[in-house]
Amino acid sequence: MKRYSDYNGYLREIFGERVQKIPLDAGLGCPNRDGTLGEDGCIYCDPRGSGTGAMMDHGLSIDEQIAKGRRFAETRYGAKKYIAYFQSFTNTYGPLSVLKALYDQSLEHSGVVGLSVATRPDCVNRPVMELLASYQKSHLVWLEYGLQSAHNPTLTRIHRGHDVACFEDGVQMAHEYGLKVCAHAILGLPGETREMMLETARFLGRLSVEGVKIHLLYVVKDTPLADLYKKGEISCLERDTYADLVVDFLELLPPAMVIQRLTGDPPASRLLAPLWAREKSKNIDLIRKRLEERNSWQGKKY
Numbered sequence: 001m002k003r004y005s006d007y008n009g010y011l012r013e014i015f016g017e018r019v020q021k022i023p024l025d026a027g028l029g030c031p032n033r034d035g036t037l038g039e040d041g042c043i044y045c046d047p048r049g050s051g052t053g054a055m056m057d058h059g060l061s062i063d064e065q066i067a068k069g070r071r072f073a074e075t076r077y078g079a080k081k082y083i084a085y086f087q088s089f090t091n092t093y094g095p096l097s098v099l100k101a102l103y104d105q106s107l108e109h110s111g112v113v114g115l116s117v118a119t120r121p122d123c124v125n126r127p128v129m130e131l132l133a134s135y136q137k138s139h140l141v142w143l144e145y146g147l148q149s150a151h152n153p154t155l156t157r158i159h160r161g162h163d164v165a166c167f168e169d170g171v172q173m174a175h176e177y178g179l180k181v182c183a184h185a186i187l188g189l190p191g192e193t194r195e196m197m198l199e200t201a202r203f204l205g206r207l208s209v210e211g212v213k214i215h216l217l218y219v220v221k222d223t224p225l226a227d228l229y230k231k232g233e234i235s236c237l238e239r240d241t242y243a244d245l246v247v248d249f250l251e252l253l254p255p256a257m258v259i260q261r262l263t264g265d266p267p268a269s270r271l272l273a274p275l276w277a278r279e280k281s282k283n284i285d286l287i288r289k290r291l292e293e294r295n296s297w298q299g300k301k302y
Helices: 007-015 053-057 062-077 094-106 126-137 153-157 164-176 194-207 224-232 241-249 280-293
Strands: 019-024 081-086 113-118 140-148 180-187 211-215 260-261 272-274
Touching: 007 019, 007 260, 019 062, 019 113, 053 062, 062 081, 062 094, 081 094, 094 113, 094 126, 113 126, 126 140, 126 164, 140 164, 140 211, 164 180, 164 194, 180 194, 180 241, 194 241, 224 272, 241 280
Parallel strands: 019 081, 081 113, 113 140, 140 180, 180 211, 211 260
Antiparallel strands: none
16 A cells, blocks of 8 residues: 655656656855845754755756766666756745756756756745746756745744745745645744644645655754754654654645655764664654554545
8 A cells, every 4th residue: 555645656657767856056045044034044954055965065066966966866776867956055046047047057967857946935936937837848847945834933933034924925826837836844843742743734735735845853063953952952853753743744635745755864974863863764664664553644634
């Protein structure tokens, strides 16, 4: 029994084979760091951005990053088709001409069949939407928005810099242009109860976003969150608790929503807590085991 709509399966249905994301760092900034909204970013984001894979390629050109990513994906997974994934920082935050040049460059590479752009819902506008929509004639296109929580007090607490209504407006605008939206949600944020986290799942279901990435709150070095953790002011979820929360979360989502991620994937050398977050495969296996033990599946309570 297929218990959730996984991203790899979704891509195989479209392209008939393995498709691998190549994380990219476009060298773009963030309004929550350049002084427009703030200077320290969200409390969990370090100075290199919240991306994982792309952080290792900072300073390389887009062409170099794609070439490197293709070699890895083909060697590790046997993949011959790829998604250009603009991951680090805010990838619609810049002049339209610069964004177009970056996206165009990434899509010129052989085997690149899709474009995924991670950004903030307060950093999109209609010209950007029109540009992204234009690529849908030849490529699969996803727009990824960081929501993290459907609760404004939490967004204020984590210094997100926008509110829930801004996210709703961003989703509506994307849908007007026929773009697919993947929302990012974090479980275990400071001050959030289990019911608050599950309300975020219900909110995403009501909004009809096409995909979701479920993240674990983890603490990395050189972040405001690290300072709070060292002072004992915040704690992280235990592995078992997280696995059960993910199952609860999945049960409330529409069955067709594409689950692009089940857990966070922190850079091991920079992780402070929880240390079990390094064991991605083990954590995913536990979530799948919990689904079976509970005879549960995505959309069971939707």
